Amino acid sequence: MEKNLRGFIHHTAIVEGEVGEGTKIWHFVHIREKAVVGKECNIGKGVYIDKGVRIGDRVKIQNFVSVYSGVTIEDDVFIGPSVTFTNDLYPRAFLWDETRKCETLVKKGASIGANATVLCGIEIGEYAMVGAGAVVTSNVPPHGLVYGNPARLKGFVCYCGHPLKERVKEDNGVWYRCGVCG
Secondary structure, three states, X not given: OEEEOOEEEOXXXXXXXXXXXXXXXXXXXXXXXXXXXXXXXXXXXXXXXXXXXXXXXXXXXXXXXXXXXXXXXXOOOEEOOOOEEOOOOOOEOOEOOHHHOOOEEEOOOOEEOOOOEEOOOOEEOOOOEEOOOXXXXXXXXXXXXXXXXXXXXXXXXXXXXXXXXXEEEEOOEEEEEOOOOO
16 A cells, blocks of 8 residues: 555555545545545545546545546535436537536535435535435535435434434524434
8 A cells, every 4th residue: 555644545546636645545446637635535445536526625435436527525525335426417428528517516514325326516515414325406405404316305414414303492583403412
């Protein structure tokens, strides 16, 4: 394994882009040119990160994830196994140029469950949670909990990830309190 300032890059990985200090790159990962992976990330086995992708700090990307050009992932995001991001709303094998690329943004602290598919052109909000197997076809609000095919808003989650169920009535409106962390 190649040292990466307290992290490492497995000898089977192909790293053509930039990788931050302390990041761990596992077996058979391919990080294309002009991609940027932040500090203290964990990039699992068989992950593909396309040209120009931007990944923040402390991001965990589980095994066999495909992150295509046009995707930006902010800090502290969790991407579950076999998640796929897309970058062309109208794909054809015989047509491709950069004008077809559609941008996707995954905001700070969001989590995406195993085998989810994220269509391009959307934003997943801060600390949102996408359920396993979901097909995300529209924006997810901050702290939103979505799942299903297509993914639908089913509730909201706390910063700690647990569903918000306890309603608290106060002078300035109705709020939710986390039953786990308060």
